[in-house]
Amino acid sequence: MTETPALPALWPAPLADGTVHATVTVPGSKSVTNRALVLAALAAEPGWVRRPLRSRDSQLMSDALRALGVGIEETVSSSSAGDGAGGEAWRIIPAALHGPTTVDVGNAGTVMRFLPPVATLADGDIRFDGDPRSYERPLGQVITALRTLGARIDDDGRGALPMTVQGGGALEGGTVEIDASNSSQFVSALLLSAPRFNQGVEVRHVGGKLPSMPHIRMTVEMLRAAGAQVDTPEAGGEKDVWRVTPGALLGRDMVVEPDLSNAQPFLAAALITGGTVTIPDWPRRTTQPGDALRRIFTEMGGSCELTDAGLVFTGTGKIHGIDVDLSEVGELTPGIAAVAALADSDSVLRGVAHLRLHETDRLAALTKEINALGGDVTETPDGLRIRPRRMHGGTFHTYDDHRMATAGAVIGLAVEGVQIENVATTAKTLPDFPKMWTDMLAGDADGSGAPGAGAGA
Template identity: 50%
Template sequence: MPFPDLWPAPTPHGPVKASLTLPGSKSLTARYLMLGAFASGPSRLRAPLYARDTRLMMTALRTLGVRIEEVPGSGAFGPDLVMYPRLASSDYDDAARVPLAATGKIDCGLAGTVMRFVPFLAALTPGEWTFDGDPAARLRPMGPILDTLRALGVEIRGGENGMLPFTIVGQSTIAGGPVTIDASGSSQFISAAMLAAPHFENGLSLTHEGSKVPSVDHIRMTSEALRGLDVSVDDSTELTWSVAPGPISAFDIEIEQDLSNAGPFLAAALATHGTVTIERWPTNTTQVGDRWREYLPQLGATVELLPRKDGGQDLQVTGGERIFGADIADSSELAPTLAALLALADSPSRLTGIAHLRGHETNRLEALVTEINRLGGNAQEIADGIEINPAPLHGGTWETYEDHRLATAGAVIGLAVEGVEVADIATTSKTLPEFPELWANVVATASAVGAE
């Protein structure tokens, strides 16, 4: 449904008391889409995420000869996916193969996973493949991906200043071997190469040289996904990731719900002094969003894992009487939601170890500081993060810069501050198209509580 240019963020007059589940993890869906493209036979993704980023990846993979079918499934947010990879040995009927053109265009949108993961499949696909995306995508760093591909002997045209657009001249094989990379701008630079590495003749030994690698949890997610499909990964040497050549096993896997996207809903418990339960929280996960269980108690919340009759567990978060300031390091993609909560806190806060967020959908540090201060807050950038001090907030426009996490951060502040209007709430479709509807359902529980 269409949304107004300025979306009035709802401010409930009472604590929320909500229970919900969320669509699948974007990070896991993207990785298993790539692994399905490289696998040795047909694979199935159950309950994958259907959002702009993942749909762009599906379209890109189809352009490169991967057949992807939507089939009925048990997920609440869309069908399952069955993939027939182009690179597979003949483990399935030739009728399932997709005719492959000699050239094609890949629309990356604003998706880092598309612009960084998919080039490695293009490099192994004979033809010429041109990558471009939204205007803002041309500002996202791509240099380490292009440098890695060139080091592996792949011809690339364009890509001036290490940015989109560029054209990859694909080839049948890549030798692989040792490569050095500066991944200080994004962990995706490492994950992208790892996902394709089993198809290199000699595998890949990737060594990082540069400042701190951000979001190492996402690299760990990639390593564990590969290991789960019988690929040998050695990450025992600091700052080096080695992937052996060999087949990637076909799979049938259920995608966990997105724990990072759970953050704004859990934050609603703190902002309204209420309770929010995320049903079926995974018992073992590589998602960075599992850190909400660590971070939210520092802000004054009570966090509990509640057993379910089916053997699983729910995560329940109850807000306290106030929101405490905190000093939190390396919060990665969780930082915008944390910043929104800390703008509501009653003592000083710092978020550090997140300098790389300057190279995401927008410069998230600059954007967060600008928007918090626009509403009367007191925030400032520091070298590797932001500082936030208590200040009374007021209503006003919250700009989003085409960034889904800025949009949800504005919604969180709007829970406690009347008159906040979020620009372009539809940008949440990047990873959570259902956000406005789910948000309205959570806010509505406050009215129900007030009526009791």
Template identity: 50%
Template sequence: MASEVLWNAPFADQPVDALVRVPGSKSLTARWMLLAAAAAEPSVLRGALVSRDTRLMRDALERLGAVLEVQDGALHVTPIPAPPTDPADPVEIHTGLAGTVMRFVPLLAALHHGDVRFTGDPAALQRPMDPVIDLLRQQGVEVTEHGETGRLPLTVHGTGKLPGGRLEVDASGSSQFISNMLLVAAHAEADVELVHIGEVLPSLPHIEMTMETLRQAGIEASHGLDGQGRHRWQVRHGEIRPMEVTVEPDLSNAGPFLAAALATGGTIAVDDWPETTTQPGDAYRDLLTRMGGEVWREGRTMCVRGTGEIHGIDADMSAMGELVPTMSALCALADSPSRLTGVAHLRGHETDRLKALATELTKVGARTAELDDGVEIHPGELRGAVFESYEDHRMATAGAIIGLRVPDLRVVDIGTTQKTLPDFVGMWLSMLHPEPAADDA
């Protein structure tokens, strides 16, 4: 067991009825922070998420020379200065379990003139880094691997420059292996052409998110197919202009609260849901409708109502793999079997999420089958149990969802939710027990 700290997941004795405000998107915050640190002049980010992952990103960027300060509730970013002629003193960056830090920052570190060593939490040392290392070496950057091949810890021996040009990468394991190069490509000495050579490309919306942030930062970037039908991205060499942006709410983090509406037959409204977005979490609108929920907008608010019925679903989740733990929890509460597929890459996340979900859902009474690229879930008579989180924030919130309907469900290390949602427990309890409205009389 990862931790002896058990959280008694609250049982819902009545339908939920609450307005939820989730903090800024972790994925967008990470991209904007990195771009701001690489920009020509200072930038201002409003609504940026403050969580363990983003604190790790902030620390990494500061170690490379950026200055990040909170003023009047906004994050002000002074960019990394131009590298000195002589190599700087060695730098060490701790990535924690943040994929955005361990996979985005090494490419930025190549623009640092000196050695940058990357390490992380024990579980991070098991996550694949081969495509990051390969991209660096294609750019002529020396990388020293200190442990298992293709894993952290490693040292990037930065020379202060990237030549750019044509690059190939297999991003079958994570879209982050595309975004990492795109985010620094404008600083390369020549335009960058990046071609995906893998068999599958997961989480394409996350790559489009990266492209959209590049365009908003004044960078000329395009996506298409090459002559062999492979995905190809092109980024022009140029200056990253300073930016003043407001980060959208994290729609993936809204998922457990929306799921609570279906689980309890109640209603949840999420404030400031964007009209258009590149966030994969926007897919909840369609997915929850297919599972029996009622979904509608009221101005800037997205509303979901449970009808008392939760239907199983057969869904290709390849574009929105991070939603699978939340969806799996609902599938365990459904009235028919479900298949969630297209997500073999989830085996390389904070934990092997497919194995973890199959194990924990079976433990609480569902019948599961672990597929090569997903999970099959047959609902059963659920029972209380100790639900392991595996130091994975989305596994922890999946346990909380099931606990709404299953008494005596205890989640191991609910604190791991601080990775992306610092006050998950407080928000969850407020959803279940909202404060009464003030008496106008």
């Protein structure tokens, strides 16, 4: 990744001085990249991950897998499949997993949850540590489930990081009950490694409504693409029960889709300014939650069309409030809240109580920061009520949360004097966001200012 200039502690969010017209190439999906890395590392033969996201979260995942013994060769190549997926590609070379080593999870949910099951397959102790916020994020359900399946884990009774997985080279597996109502990643974590468990796994969710179901569907589809046999509720199985049969995973040539959730602030810019933004390579079929933006932002006043050039989204400059259940697409909440604060009517965002346990308490953070700019946001038991008000400039704090930073930039399009504290946190999943943002406002119609080619899109 090319080195970018240091960013100021308070980044002045640019005010839009007209309609936005730009083509923005967004980098690859973090969710797809990190799942692809895990599956390739557990495969029986080498494979490729093409157009990977190069960001803090994906770097933490690749560094951790390397520490466990996996070979990852970063290259620039042309696609052998003739599908235009040339560019950056990582060749993943599986190996016998081993310790002792320490895995730095940062504040990446996928790393802290997906890799402990992988570590049970290693020989030796694997210690997991991370940023201070990672100690507060829920992990106990994964720890308890792994113990049920035969793992030995030392967490000093915390049910959280830091902890040590005492890898025995294999895991028995079997049936386990888990309450994944706080995070769908609990289910995905167990499913991804399950083909390597002696008995596979049967995961039974026994809690409240599962959030972010598209991410579980993503996990299942990627497992099947790697040769795993997975029985799911959608395939006629029992409700909230997933079964993975033990077996070898195949080394595949996997192409990472653009991160549709990271397209959100750029689509919001078109909606707010009455302009047009095109996102190249938007898939016509996907499990990514970000695809819901086509419906949600259309209901809020825009229009979109899937074309050969990509997704073309156009705004009218009028923004309507929305009453919407975001339980399956909770990661979109900060951006939708930012747009809703600029709407012509009230909005209610529901089904996202689990966001209190994300990178930060996103519901409390959005309420505090939007209200500090003169907005009127109230927390509800499972979401937010937003009453648009005339807002003013001020500091928008991010709490080391990338989606808070992009939400602040969205508000800054229409509110003069907004300054984003620690905009550099966007590097978690969206490298070079400040440059992408200013290029978009300048009408960079060829996407050359985006990190697409240079950052693994």
